[in-house]
Amino acid sequence: MVFHLRRFTSRRVLLFISAGFLFFVFIFSLTPITAPLPPYTGPHEVGILDVETEVQNQVIHDAILKDTGGKPFELSTLAITLYYPSSLSAAPPSSRPWARPWLPQPVSLIGEGYARLAGVSYLSSVFTFALWLLGSSTVIPGVVDAPILSGAEKVLVDESGGAAGFNKILSAAEQEHQELKRDADFGTLPCVVFTHGMAGMSQSYSHYLGSIASHGYVVAAVEHRDGSGPGTIIHHPNGTEKEVWHLKLKDLESNPPMTDLDLKAAQLAFRQIEIQETIKLFAQLNAGDPPFVNLKPDSPRESLPGFNHRLNLSSVTVAGHSYGATGVLQALKAAGTKEMPINGGIALDPGKGSGPLNKDIDVPIMVMQSGEWTEQQTEFYGQGWHFDVVRKIVESVKEGWFTTLTGTAHPSCTDAPLIVPWIMKLVTGTTLDSRVALREYIDTSVRFLEYLQTGEKKGVLGSDVTSASGPLGDEEKRTKVKGFYGADWEVHAVPQ
Structure with a gap:
């Protein structure tokens, strides 16, 4: 049996790439990676x-x-x-300034570290890119x-998330400021x-x-x-x-x-x-x-x-x-x-x-x-x-x-x-x-x-x-x- 392969024109390749990209975006939007x-x-x-x-x-x-x-x-x-x-x-x-990114800086250091840990130090750039892809947007x-x-504010909010009475807050603040020991x-x-x-x-x-x-x-x-x-x-x-x-x-x-x-x-x-x-x-x-x-x-x-x-x-x-x-x-x-x-x-x-x-x-x-x-x-x-x-x-x-x-x-x-x-x-x-x-x-x-x-x-x-x-x-x-x-x-x- 002879298979006749259709010629891949530049237009058809572009169509496949576009369709693949749209499919990826669709799936990613439904189930985000991060x-x-x-x-x-x-x-x-x-x-x-x-x-x-x-x-x-x-x-x-x-x-x-x-x-x-x-x-x-x-x-x-x-x-x-x-x-x-x-x-x-x-x-x-x-x-307010945000905390540092979740990934330590420089990311390349951590990428190389995990590549070394895995025994494939020559792939450090791959590990770095993967870390950047999955963690760069996380703070x-x-x-x-x-x-x-x-000390006064410590009693302001109880464990249920509610506020304590105002008199209690004032009392706590006064006690804190007058504390001698x-x-x-x-x-x-x-x-x-x-x-x-x-x-x-x-x-x-x-x-x-x-x-x-x-x-x-x-x-x-x-x-x-x-x-x-x-x-x-x-x-x-x-x-x-x-x-x-x-x-x-x-x-x-x-x-x-x-x-x-x-x-x-x-x-x-x-x-x-x-x-x-x-x-x-x-x-x-x-x-x-x-x-x-x-x-x-x-x-x-x-x-x-x-x-x-x-x-x-x-x-x-x-x-x-x-x-x-x-x-x-x-x-x-x-x-x-x-x-x-x-x-x-x-x-x-x-x-x-x-x-x-x-x-x-x-x-x-x-x-x-x-x-x-x-x-x-x-x-x-x-x-x-x-x-x-x-x-x-x-x-x-x-x-x-x-x-x-x-x-x-x-x-x-x-x-x-x-x-x-x-x-x-x-x-x-x-x-x-x-x-x-x-x-x-x-x-x-x-x-x-x-x-x-x-x-x-x-x-x-x-x-x-x-x-x-x-x-x-x-x-x-x-x-x-x-x-x-x-x-x-x-x-x-x-x-x-």
């Missing part, structure tokens, strides 16, 4: 500020980079993004360098330190963190320089810069040679020092003396003096996701010390491949796992199934909760399902709407933070155990409890 980040869930406006400050130089491990001879585990500066409740008397919206809701919420807790804001996951970045969780801030908390998201992220830049006080890339064992040289567990131990130790330095930064901001230099280029700093005597340093909680959740459990080993005055921890999907989990915990802890993380069980460093290891750790803590948000996947607490919802749903197979999932994670996290202040168990925290053995037990015994937004939670362990 979506903006939603408003935060709390009653307060949110300020946002990138901060980088010099810290005492420390070398956590003596390994060197094979290519350059540099020290990959040397800490010289601390980089964080602050999310905090903002003053209601801030400038009108038309004159983090919030106001750059906005004034922090004052500057270290009193009146009107001060609890603090949270957040540590990101492997291959993540500090801004990857902006909706979760900004929403916690909108409920009256000051949150510092650490940009880790331990070689776990795709790429970041250290800005030295003398004006020089240093690029930090994702680390693999083959990149390192040491005597004796590092193993995979050695690398993870070094990174977790590095992260713990960064958490410790973040708590020091909280104390420095609260003291207001001496003023520090913000090394982050083009980052304003007018709001920083407003943090003076506004932070409750007796209430610092650490939170993290995946590798960061492993780091949270690690940091809790030092909780209660002068260097780590931590009152509790929130662990989202503790890592399955980031090293053994710390079991020495004496403060309250909330472990929240995604449905995917709970269902897909793996043998955990010869200690049994990961689920069982985590459950036993939580049960050994005097005040511990272990829960699963069903219908979710490992990235469900990040911004990714909000920005590219249908792509993430296709990739992860989640059944719970991404916005509902984030609201549930946020609500339960806030209820836990409130518990640390009041001792009241609200929401999921007030539930009894519904599924002690989870995927390792009988299916018919896996009952659930409804969250505030209607999603299903399994509760595996609660305080005894």
